[in-house]
Amino acid sequence: MTEWLAVLGARTLAALRGWGRSAIFFVDLLRALPQALRRFDLVVVQMHAIGNRSLVIILASGLAVGFVLALQMYYALVKYGAAESLGLVVNLSLVRELGPVVTALLFAGRAGTSLTAEIGLMKAGEQIAALELMAIDPRARVLAPRFVAGVLSMPLLAILFSAIGIIGAWVVAVGLIGIDAGNFWSIQQSGVDAWRDVGNGVAKSAVFGIICTAVALYQGYETEATPEGVAYATTRTVVTSSLAVLGMDFILTALMFSTL
Amino acid sequence: MKPDTLIEIDHVTFGYDERRSILNDVSLCFARGKVTSILGGSGCGKTTLMRLIAGVHGANSGRVVFDGELVDVHDRDLLYRFRRRLGMLFQFGALFTDLSVYDNVAFPLREMTDLPEPLIHDIVLMKLNAVGLRGAARLKISEVSGGMARRIALARAIALDPELIMYDEPFAGLDLISMGVAAKLIRTLNDVTGATSLVVSHDVPECMGISDHVVLMSSGGRIVAQGTPAELMASTEPEVRQFVRGEPDGPVKFHYPAVEMAEDFGLGARK
Numbered sequence: 001m002t003e004w005l006a007v008l009g010a011r012t013l014a015a016l017r018g019w020g021r022s023a024i025f026f027v028d029l030l031r032a033l034p035q036a037l038r039r040f041d042l043v044v045v046q047m048h049a050i051g052n053r054s055l056v057i058i059l060a061s062g063l064a065v066g067f068v069l070a071l072q073m074y075y076a077l078v079k080y081g082a083a084e085s086l087g088l089v090v091n092l093s094l095v096r097e098l099g100p101v102v103t104a105l106l107f108a109g110r111a112g113t114s115l116t117a118e119i120g121l122m123k124a125g126e127q128i129a130a131l132e133l134m135a136i137d138p139r140a141r142v143l144a145p146r147f148v149a150g151v152l153s154m155p156l157l158a159i160l161f162s163a164i165g166i167i168g169a170w171v172v173a174v175g176l177i178g179i180d181a182g183n184f185w186s187i188q189q190s191g192v193d194a195w196r197d198v199g200n201g202v203a204k205s206a207v208f209g210i211i212c213t214a215v216a217l218y219q220g221y222e223t224e225a226t227p228e229g230v231a232y233a234t235t236r237t238v239v240t241s242s243l244a245v246l247g248m249d250f251i252l253t254a255l256m257f258s259t260l
Numbered sequence: 261m262k263p264d265t266l267i268e269i270d271h272v273t274f275g276y277d278e279r280r281s282i283l284n285d286v287s288l289c290f291a292r293g294k295v296t297s298i299l300g301g302s303g304c305g306k307t308t309l310m311r312l313i314a315g316v317h318g319a320n321s322g323r324v325v326f327d328g329e330l331v332d333v334h335d336r337d338l339l340y341r342f343r344r345r346l347g348m349l350f351q352f353g354a355l356f357t358d359l360s361v362y363d364n365v366a367f368p369l370r371e372m373t374d375l376p377e378p379l380i381h382d383i384v385l386m387k388l389n390a391v392g393l394r395g396a397a398r399l400k401i402s403e404v405s406g407g408m409a410r411r412i413a414l415a416r417a418i419a420l421d422p423e424l425i426m427y428d429e430p431f432a433g434l435d436l437i438s439m440g441v442a443a444k445l446i447r448t449l450n451d452v453t454g455a456t457s458l459v460v461s462h463d464v465p466e467c468m469g470i471s472d473h474v475v476l477m478s479s480g481g482r483i484v485a486q487g488t489p490a491e492l493m494a495s496t497e498p499e500v501r502q503f504v505r506g507e508p509d510g511p512v513k514f515h516y517p518a519v520e521m522a523e524d525f526g527l528g529a530r531k
Contacts, residue, residue: 125352125354125357126350126352126354127354127355127356127357129316129350129354130348130350130354132316132343133314133316133343133346133348134343134367134368134371134372135339135340135341135343135344135372136368136371136372137336137340141371
């Protein structure tokens with residue numbers, strides 16, 4: 001009985017220590033932000049690495065989601081004689097939910113793992129220690145520019161995902177199904193609110209950007225400096241980021257769209 | 261603390277966890293302007309001692325004093341001020357793999373000073389010339405050998421002309437020519453710049469050839485002996501003799517403590 005209690009106590013303490021360490025890490029990261037913003041050239045380099053190099057997977061996925069969404073929605077809507085609403089349904093699905101969430105999940109898999117592995121290998125190769133010993137704060141020089149780049153890239157990627165998804169849906173709806181192009185666009189124009197729908201979607205993706213980038217950097221920074229340690233850290237990045245994004249999406253959706 | 265002492269290690273005890281202590285009540289002094297080598301077998305705590313001096317870890321008890329000031333790992337501003345006076349050569353170089361050889365050496369100059377780029381260019385080439393790699397300035401880090409990487413790291417470590425240069429295993433993995441060149445370089449840099457050099461190694465001949473003072477450590481950070489290279493070479497102490505002559509038999513055991521061989525191979529069970 002006492003042994004069981006001791007194990008439970010030790011695990012609880014370890015979990016609390018982990019939470020505490022991650023909270024301190026996040027606060028340190030925020031404190032280092034002014035320095036990163038002062039050297040925006042470092043942020044631009046990271047935006048290229050994080051954002052630009054994620055474009056192919058984001059655009060390809062957005063297009064595929066747009067194709068499939070248009071088809072599935074048409075099959076459902078046509079039964080109720082509401083096929084002309086297809087443009088609106090696709091648009092709202094993409095800008096409110098699928099754009100931010102799928103982009104965040106893809107971001108965690110593509111850019112998040114890359115960030116974790118990069119920081120983890122910098123740690124294993126003693127590059128982080130070398131920075132420390134040169135009296136250069138690695139949080140300000142290495143982590144903060146990546147954090148800012150991730151947070152800025154995510155909404156841009158989500159906007160592109162939604163935009164290409166809508167174009168994909170247009171191709172299927174207008175080109176394949178034969179829905180009137182004017183109707184497809186005008187119903188979106190009248191039914192989608194720029195601030196409430198698009199704005200909230202962008203705000204969501206910014207929050208997801210904070211979550212995914214902070215998790216990726218933390219896992220890389222705290223990883224055990226071994227090949228196994230880096231491998232586990234990249235896996236933890238994807239799992240933790242994805243679960244946090246899905247959980248946060250529910251909370252944000254409830255807060256943002258509850259009065260609609 | 262004597263005026264000619266740059267670093268004082270005062271009754272320092274350190275372990276990564278409570279169960280295993282790496283350094284036990286170690287006290288040492290390192291003289292200003294001299295080359296001091298810390299010799300000892302693998303795992304005796306040499307690198308840990310160096311990291312304690314650099315403030316990477318804080319001692320569990322005792323204190324590290326640099327030029328009269330306490331090295332306090334909890335005061336980041338003070339620690340960074342102290343580290344600006346220090347250069348460290350890591351065992352595997354710790355070079356930034358996304359930068360060229362030139363940019364690696366220029367890195368501390370660009371980050372820590374406001375020097376104009378033409379001046380940085382001249383300093384970088386001078387430092388690279390000092391380590392014999394001016395011609396390799398434009399190479400990528402993936403294009404240089406392990407020995408070259410160590411020399412580039414050395415050029416980076418001395419880019420800001422530090423007062424204290426610490427070398428972690430500078431001779432490990434080098435061929436004989438590179439080893440000789442590296443040893444000569446450490447001595448020359450020390451004499452030319454007037455810096456204090458601290459070399460952690462287990463290469464006896466090289467260290468004996470360039471050092472003013474040698475400290476021999478054994479497991480637990482125990483100081484076995486210290487003195488000039490000549491004094492250590494002439495020592496009749498069995499542990500010192502065994503280490504400096506590389507003898508397999510003596511007080512220092514080659515084998516990790518184990519049960520009887522017969523027991524491990526199951527020979528006892530056949531009786």
